[in-house]
Structures are given as structure tokens and as C-alpha cells.
Amino acid sequence: MTGMCYGVNIGGETETATPVEPSSESARRRRMEIHQFRFVASDVAVAPPPATIENGRKRQKLEVLPSSSSSPPRISGKEIQNSEADEIKLNCRVKKRKVEEVATTSLSLVCDNAAEESDVHHRCGYLSSSSGVLPELVAEPPPKFGMTSVCGRRRDMEDAVAIHPSFCKEETHETPTSLHFFGVYDGHGCSHVAKKCKDRMHEIVKDEVEKGEVSWKDVMTKSFNRMDKEVTDWSSAVDGVSSSSCRCELRTPQCDAVGSTAVVAVVTPDKIIISNCGDSRAVLCRNGTAIPLSVDHKPDRPDELARIQEAGGRVIYWDGPRVLGVLAMSRAIGDNYLKPYVIPEPEVTVTDRTSEDECLIIATDGLWDVVSNDTACSVARMCLQSRKPPSPPRSPGNELTLGEAGESSDKACSDASILLTKLALARHSADNVSVVVIDLRKGPMGG
Amino acid sequence: MSDQDPANCCFRNWMNLQEEDLSELLQALNLDADHDKSGTNDDQLNQLTLKAIEHFEDYIKKRAHLGRESATTFFAPRWCTMLECSMMWIAGCRPSIYIRLLYALIGEEFENRIEEYIQGIQTGTLGDISTVQMNLINNLHIKTIREEDKMSMKLASLQEDMADDPISIIAKKSRTCHNEPPSAEIRKALDEHEKSMWNVMRDADELRLNTLKELLSILTPVQGVNFLAASKKLHLCLHGWTRERELQQHASMRPPPSDN
Numbered sequence: 218m219t220g221m222c223y224g225v226n227i228g229g230e231t232e233t234a235t236p237v238e239p240s241s242e243s244a245r246r247r248r249m250e251i252h253q254f255r256f257v258a259s260d261v262a263v264a265p266p267p268a269t270i271e272n273g274r275k276r277q278k279l280e281v282l283p284s285s286s287s288s289p290p291r292i293s294g295k296e297i298q299n300s301e302a303d304e305i306k307l308n309c310r311v312k313k314r315k316v317e318e319v320a321t322t323s324l325s326l327v328c329d330n331a332a333e334e335s336d337v338h339h340r341c342g343y344l345s346s347s348s349g350v351l352p353e354l355v356a357e358p359p360p361k362f363g364m365t366s367v368c369g370r371r372r373d374m375e376d377a378v379a380i381h382p383s384f385c386k387e388e389t390h391e392t393p394t395s396l397h398f399f400g401v402y403d404g405h406g407c408s409h410v411a412k413k414c415k416d417r418m419h420e421i422v423k424d425e426v427e428k429g430e431v432s433w434k435d436v437m438t439k440s441f442n443r444m445d446k447e448v449t450d451w452s453s454a455v456d457g458v459s460s461s462s463c464r465c466e467l468r469t470p471q472c473d474a475v476g477s478t479a480v481v482a483v484v485t486p487d488k489i490i491i492s493n494c495g496d497s498r499a500v501l502c503r504n505g506t507a508i509p510l511s512v513d514h515k516p517d518r519p520d521e522l523a524r525i526q527e528a529g530g531r532v533i534y535w536d537g538p539r540v541l542g543v544l545a546m547s548r549a550i551g552d553n554y555l556k557p558y559v560i561p562e563p564e565v566t567v568t569d570r571t572s573e574d575e576c577l578i579i580a581t582d583g584l585w586d587v588v589s590n591d592t593a594c595s596v597a598r599m600c601l602q603s604r605k606p607p608s609p610p611r612s613p614g615n616e617l618t619l620g621e622a623g624e625s626s627d628k629a630c631s632d633a634s635i636l637l638t639k640l641a642l643a644r645h646s647a648d649n650v651s652v653v654v655i656d657l658r659k660g661p662m663g664g
Numbered sequence: 665m666s667d668q669d670p671a672n673c674c675f676r677n678w679m680n681l682q683e684e685d686l687s688e689l690l691q692a693l694n695l696d697a698d699h700d701k702s703g704t705n706d707d708q709l710n711q712l713t714l715k716a717i718e719h720f721e722d723y724i725k726k727r728a729h730l731g732r733e734s735a736t737t738f739f740a741p742r743w744c745t746m747l748e749c750s751m752m753w754i755a756g757c758r759p760s761i762y763i764r765l766l767y768a769l770i771g772e773e774f775e776n777r778i779e780e781y782i783q784g785i786q787t788g789t790l791g792d793i794s795t796v797q798m799n800l801i802n803n804l805h806i807k808t809i810r811e812e813d814k815m816s817m818k819l820a821s822l823q824e825d826m827a828d829d830p831i832s833i834i835a836k837k838s839r840t841c842h843n844e845p846p847s848a849e850i851r852k853a854l855d856e857h858e859k860s861m862w863n864v865m866r867d868a869d870e871l872r873l874n875t876l877k878e879l880l881s882i883l884t885p886v887q888g889v890n891f892l893a894a895s896k897k898l899h900l901c902l903h904g905w906t907r908e909r910e911l912q913q914h915a916s917m918r919p920p921p922s923d924n
Contacts, residue, residue, distance in 0.1 A: 365795060367802040370767065372760070372809050599782045631795045636781060638798070639791070643771030 358659075359383065360397055360484055363630030365638040366651035369583060373464065375404035376581050376649040377415035377477075385423040387485065398422065399482040399653055401497050403581040405544070406475035407465040410448050410551040414477055418444050422483065433483075434565040437492035441479065441550065445561035448551045476544070476551030479563070480511055482579055484655065487570050489577060492563035494548045497581045500590045501657075504573040507594035510566050513585075514548040516540050521547040530558030574657040576601055576633070583650035584641045596640060597633040597654050604629035630654045671730050671737045675744075678723045679903065682896045685716050689893040696886055709885035716892050717877060724869045727755075728862075735862035745906035753812075754819055754868035759875040760812055762895065763805045766790070766879065769894055790887050800882045808875050815871065818864050825857060 359382050368374045384398040398419040404411030422440045430436040452472045465472055478495025491499045493511035501508040514521055517538035525532055525540060525547060533542030540547060540558050552559045575598045584593065633654040641650045692712055696705040731738050738755040751757075773791030774781060786792055793801070825831070830853045838844070846854070880888045 363795070365798060367798060368805050368809075370764065374806055596778075596782060600784070603783050632784065635793075635795045635798055639770055639774040639781070639793070640778070642767050643775040645771070 359395070361627045361630050361656040362399070362653060363627055363632065363634040364651070364653040365631075365634040367638060367642075367649065369642060369650045370645075370647050371649055373408070374649055375408040375411055375477075376583070376651040377402045377404065377408070377411040378651050378653060379415040379419055380653065381419045384419050385426050387426065394486050396426065397484040399484070399577075399579055399655060401480050401579045401581055401651055401653060402477045402550075403495065403497050403583075403649070403651070404475070404477040405549075406552075407463050407472075409452070409463045409465070410475050411477040412463075413448050413451065414444060414479055414550055417447060418479065418481060421447075422481065433490045433567050437481070437483075437490065437563050437565045440481075441492065441494055441561050441563045444479070445550045449553050452551075452553075473554040474543075474552065476549040476555075476559070478546065478581070479550050480579055481563075482510075482577060482655070484577070484657075489568045489570060489657075490565065491568070492565045494550060494561055494563045496546045496585075497579070498585050498590075499577060499579045500594060501568065501577050502575045502594040502598050503571065504575070505594070505598060507590035508568075509590055510568055510577075511564065513582075514546050514564075516545065516547045518547065525558045528557045530555075570657060570659075572659060574659075576630075576657055577655040578637070578652065579655075580637070580652040581649060583646045583648035584637055584652055586648065587641050587644035587646045588637065592640075593637055596636055600633040600636055601629045601654075601656060601658070604632060630656050669742075671727075671734070671741070672743050674723070674726045674730060675741065678719075679900065681719050681723075682900060685712075685719060686893060686896040686900065688712060689716070689889050689896070693886070693889055693893060696889075706885040709889045713880055713885065713888045713892060716896075717873075717880065720873060720876065724873055727869060728866050731755075731862045731865055735858050735865055738865055739861060745903065745910050747906040747910070748903065754815060755865045756868060756872055758812060759868075759872045760805065760808050762875055762879050763801060763808065765895055765898065766801065766891060769891065788884065788886055790883075790890055793887070797882050801879070804875065804878050804882065808871070811871050815864060815868055818867075822857070822860055822864065825860075831857070 362380060362382075364378055364380060366376055366378050379398070379400040379402075381398040383395040385396050386393040387396055400414065400418050402411040402414040402418075418440065421443050422436065425436045425440045425443075430439065452475070465475060478497040480491065480493045480495070480497040480499050482499055483490040483492075489501065489510065491510040493499065494514065496513040496515060497511075498513060499510045501510050512518070515538065516522060516525065516532040522532055530540060531542075532538050532540060535542040537545055539545050540555055544552060544555055544559055547559060548562065549555075549559050550561050578593050578597055580593070588596075631654075634652045637652045637654070638650050641652075689712055692705070692709055696709065727738055735755075739752075740749065741755075744752070769790045770793055773787075773789055777787060777791055780787060781791060831850070834847070834850050834853065835841075880891070883891060
């Protein structure tokens with residue numbers, strides 16, 4: 218039943234929560250995107266994903282939202298022409314693509330170099346782009362990924378991305394399976410909370426997984442709470458000690474007004490676990506359809522608004538809805554001064570992987586503010602499908618061959634992430650843009 | 665403003681040189697578009713890029729030389745339009761606007777040819793910036809902003825110095841504010857202050873040059889020439905537009921001829 222909720226696609230709909238500026242450029246684009254989606258939905262068979270939502274509140278939300286977006290947007294004659302032209306273009310592509318779909322297989326490639334390289338990138342502060350494939354002991358091919366993270370039109374970089382393939386093993390099965398970690402964090406106030414999340418979140422999640430918690434919701438909720446506590450303890454401990462290179466120099470009270478979104482994807486051979494806190498977003502691209510696996514925590518989301526008010530807080534409209542007129546999201550890691558209205562508790566979704574899954578896109582609002590779920594999904598899948606998977610290396614012992622093959626095996630994901638980043642720049646995104654694209658297609662051998 | 669003013673001449677020459685460079689750059693781009701294979705023209709494009717950088721380097725050297733006498737000429741240039749003056753950062757443009765311009769150019773071209781890029785067709789132009797290039801551009805961007813911020817701090821200090829000892833104290837002690845030639849003491853203080861401004865200007869010019877150089881080293885020859893052509897067009901057009909605009913504004917603000 219939750220699958221059905223997803224089936225109505227809350228994709229662009231999270232966007233309807235934001236006030237529509239009539240006749241503005243962005244409004245026009247948004248309308249065009251709604252149009253594009255309609256064609257996708259009618260042209261491609263939509264399989265409702267068997268997603269499990271572990272939060273009753275969200276279910277409520279999902280039922281409420283679509284109605285708010287169901288009224289068709291008014292479009293002027295010129296705009297209709299534009300959007301129709303776009304639809305036609307996309308339409309041709311998709312048909313062509315269906316023929317090519319046979320050719321899309323993913324290969325199990327082992328590439329230590331690429332993995333190490335990406336890891337190093339992640340540690341050195343403002344990383345921008347990297348890609349890699351990690352070695353895997355089990356038969357399941359590791360997911361291929363690509364990522365781009367740029368400062369864009371802002372003068373400060375507050376996004377952070379952490380990617381840790383095979384970050385821990387799950388011992389619940391007869392043979393241990395590898396879990397893969399992807400985290401995207403969008404800081405506000407300063408960058409240090411996002412950076413801290415990037416450095417620590419995967420370690421905390423690993424620790425919680427190894428404790429053998431029963432449900433993913435518990436694992437992730439505990440992890441997010443621990444992360445939040447670490448950030449709070451850490452910033453109060455180093456108060457006054459100028460060990461930080463960041464803008465706020467960790468001085469209270471400025472430091473109390475710093476936080477970060479967190480959207481974490483744990484990918485297992487058969488599941489995708491998304492935990493979200495804030496307004497970054499994870500979107501699954503399944504058989505051409507965009508399925509959001511997280512719902513943005515905006516202060517005017519009816520359930521979030523109720524929760525904030527129940528806790529004694531207020532949502533004030535000051536350049537959009539904001540908690541106490543300050544923060545434009547209702548959940549975050551950090552933001553000590555806005556507790557208990559702003560909470561670090563994540564919403565967790567567990568989705569079974571299917572053979573129709575194409576890719577997972579995780580990005581900050583630098584992308585989602587200007588690109589709809591459906592457009593992002595179309596761009597990423599077209600990109601992945603147009604790049605042929607490389608042939609397997611002839612001599613598996615040869616490191617050089619492996620390295621090269623590893624890089625090229627991931628070029629498609631990298632290309633997809635940079636395409637989305639360029640699209641965000643083209644559409645005048647004013648924020649940092651961070652995009653991770655994970656290839657979920659399974660090869661014939663991969664199961 | 666006299667045409668004999670060496671600083672003004674220096675600027676005029678620079679603008680004329682940019683016009684010449686621009687037509688050469690555009691011509692080369694047209695040629696490149698005619699070539700069947702991109703890349704065959706790379707040597708010529710590289711030469712043009714080097715030449716443009718050299719011209720910029722020469723201009724900066726002349727500014728440094730002339731600014732030794734009077735740095736303020738370059739901080740409040742009489743040859744720039746009011747809008748250009750208003751948008752100035754340490755006697756010129758902000759180095760980070762090169763990256764901003766590049767993003768605008770990438771965006772414009774990307775949106776126009778999105779289908780090709782999704783297909784993986786390589787156009788070789790600015791919309792085709794690779795992941796590796798984007799990474800390098802982003803690092804350059806962050807580095808440049810950091811340098812800019814450091815220099816902005818220096819400039820802020822200089823601005824505050826005006827109100828500090830000795831200038832403010834000499835003013836306080838001065839008997840009259842009008843019709844008095846500056847004393848040797850105040851001349852010395854102002855000269856020293858202008859010398860500090862000159863130093864900041866040279867640092868800023870160097871950052872402008874180095875940012876441009878590094879950016880061009882990240883771009884392919886044809887991307888570089890496209891970028892240079894766009895940046896020169898922007899500079900020349902803005903100067904022309906705002907001059908015309910301000911002339912019109914000035915004309916409309918002039919009081920009507922009196923009847924007497």
C-alpha cells in the first residue's frame with residue numbers, strides 16, 4: 218500500500234510545497250517539467266515499488282500531498298509550445314532507448330586504485346568529483362557510482378559528500394554481505410557540521426550495525442542521534458580553541474546556529490535503506506520512473522508543522538517558512554539552539570531492490586531546487602543507457618588493465634552526475650551542487 | 665580628462681588591444697568550426713591564448729609602473745563608467761568572476777545541446793567540460809575566493825586606516841579645513857597610504873592574472889578561446905552599454921534651459 222503511495226509520485230510535489238512564483242523563469246521551468254513527467258508516466262509501465270516506510274507520519278503525508286499538486290498548471294501558449302517540443306525530444310529518446318536496453322549489463326570489476334583515489338578525495342576537504350569501484354569478496358558486484366560536488370554560484374562551500382563502498386559487513390545471512398554507504402550533507406551557518414558528518418557518520422552507522430540492532434529504523438535513528446550528539450559535544454568542547462579553519466571558528470553562540478542536512482543511503486545486495494534529515498533528497502530511478510525515497514523536511518509540511526507546534530515552536534514566514542523564522546528546514550543534525558523544534562531524527566525508508574532499478578540519485582537542494590525528480594531521473598537513465606558497459610579486462614592479474622577498466626566502468630555514473638550538475642548550473646542554481654549517482658542495474662551474473 | 669593622461673592612455677590602449685584580440689579569437693573560432701576534426705587547429709588557438717595572456721600581463725605591468733606615482737588613479741578611474749566603478753574590486757574585476765562567467769557559458773551551451781551531452785557525444789566546447797576539469801575548476805574557484813577574501817581584509821584595513829592616527833589626528837589638530845595646502849606631514853601620510861594601496865592593487869592584479877592563466881590551463885584550446893572571446897566581449901560590451909546609458913541619463917538629468 219505504501220507502494221501505491223509512491224506510485225502517485227510525490228516527485229515534483231515536494232516542490233509544490235514551495236510557493237510558486239507566477240510567471241517567473243523558475244515557475245515556467247517547473248511547469249515544463251510537470252509536462253515532461255506526464256509523458257513519462259503514460260509511456261512507460263510503472264511498477265509500484267515494494268517500499269516499506271517505517272514511519273507512520275510519512276504515510277499520512279504521502280496521502281495528503283498529491284492532492285495539492287493535482288491541479289494542472291496554467292500554461293501560456295508559448296510555454297505549451299516549449300514544453301511540447303521538450304516532450305517530443307525526450308519521447309524519441311526513450312523509444313530509441315528501449316531497443317538499446319538489452320545491451321545494459323553491469324560487470325563485476327575490481328579496482329583498488331579507483332577506490333583508494335576516491336577515498337583520498339573525500340578526505341581532502343572540498344572534493345569535487347570522483348568515481349570508483351571497490352573490491353568485493355562476495356559474488357555480488359559492488360555498485361558503481363559517480364559524484365560531483367561544486368561550490369557553484371555561492372562563495373562558500375558547505376556541502377560534503379562521503380562514499381564508502383563495503384563500509385561494513387552484515388552477518389545476518391549465511392555468507393556475510395557487504396553494505397555500501399553514501400552520504401550527502403548540506404551544511405548551513407558554517408561547513409563544520411557537514412564536514413563532521415562526512416568524517417564520522419559512516420563509522421557510527423557501522424558501529425550500530427555491528428551492535429546487531431533488529432530494524433534499520435533503529436540503527437539509523439540511533440546513528441543520527443549519536444552524530445548529532447557528537448557534533449554538539451565536539452563544538453562545545455573546542456569552544457574558544459581556534460582549531461577550526463571554518464568561517465565561524467567554532468565560537469558560541471554562532472556555533473549553536475550551525476547544522477547540516479543528512480541523507481544517507483545504505484545499499485545492500487537486495488535493499489536500499491534511505492535515512493533522511495532535512496531537505497537533501499534521494500530519488501530512485503526505476504524503469505524510467507522517479508521514485509523519491511525521502512521526503513524533504515520543510516517546516517510547512519503538515520505533519521512537521523504539527524510536530525513543531527506541539528513542541529512549542531512556531532513556523533514563521535520570513536523568506537519562506539522557517540522554524541522560529543530562522544531555519545528553512547524542520548530537521549537537521551546540529552542546530553542546537555533550535556531544539557526541540559528542529560530534531561535530528563531521520564525518516565527511514567527500506568526499499569527492496571528489483572531488476573527494474575536503474576540508478577539512485579542523491580543530491581543537495583542545489584540540484585533539487587531547479588531540477589525535478591523526473592527530469593533528473595530521465596537525464597541519469599539516458600546517460601547510463603547510452604554509455605555501454607566496458608568489456609571485462611582480459612587479464613585480471615594486470616593492475617593497469619584493471620585500473621583502466623575500473624575507471625571506465627564508472628564513467629557512465631560520473632557522466633550522469635556531472636550532467637545533472639551542469640543542468641543545475643544551466644538553470645541558475647544559486648547554491649552548492651552535490652550529486653551522487655549510483656548504478657543499480659544488475660548484470661546477468663549479479664542476480 | 666586629458667588624452668595625454670598616461671593612465672588613461674594605458675587603459676585606451678588596453679581596450680583597443682582587446683578589440684583586436686577579440687576579432688582574432690572569433691576568426692579562429694570560425695575557422696575551427698569549419699575544420700572537420702576538432703583539434704587540428706589547436707596550435708593556432710594556443711598561440712592566440714598565449715598572446716591574449718601576454719597582452720594582459722603587459723597591461724598589468726604598465727599599471728604597476730604608473731600606479732607607483734598614483735595608485736588612486738586606478739582605484740577610481742575616470743575612464744570607467746560609473747557602473748564599472750561601482751562594481752570594482754581593488755582597481756579591477758573580482759578574479760572569481762572568471763569562474764562565474766565560465767559557469768554561465770557552460771550552462772548556456774549545455775542547455776542548448778543537452779540531448780547530445782546525454783548521448784555522450786563530445787562537442788569539445790564549453791558545455792563539454794569533463795568531470796576532471798570540473799573538479800579542477802571547483803578547486804581553483806575555492807582557492808580564488810579564499811585569496812580574494814584575504815585581500816578584501818587588507819583593503820578593509822586600509823579603508824579604516826584613513827580614520828586612524830596619523831591622518832585623523834592631523835585633521836583634528838588642523839586649524840582650518842579649507843584653502844590650506846597640505847602640510848608636509850599630511851602629504852607624507854597620504855603618500856604612504858597610497859603606497860599601501862598600490863601594493864594591494866599589484867597583489868590583486870596578480871591574482872586576476874594567475875586565476876585567468878590557471879583557468880585557461882584547465883580548458884582545452886578551443887574551450888579557452890571560446891572563454892576568452894566571451895570575457896572580452898563582456899568587458900567591451902559592458903563598457904560601451906554603460907557609457908551610452910550614462911550619457912542618456914546625464915542628458916535627461918540636465919536642468920531645462922532657463923527662460924531668462
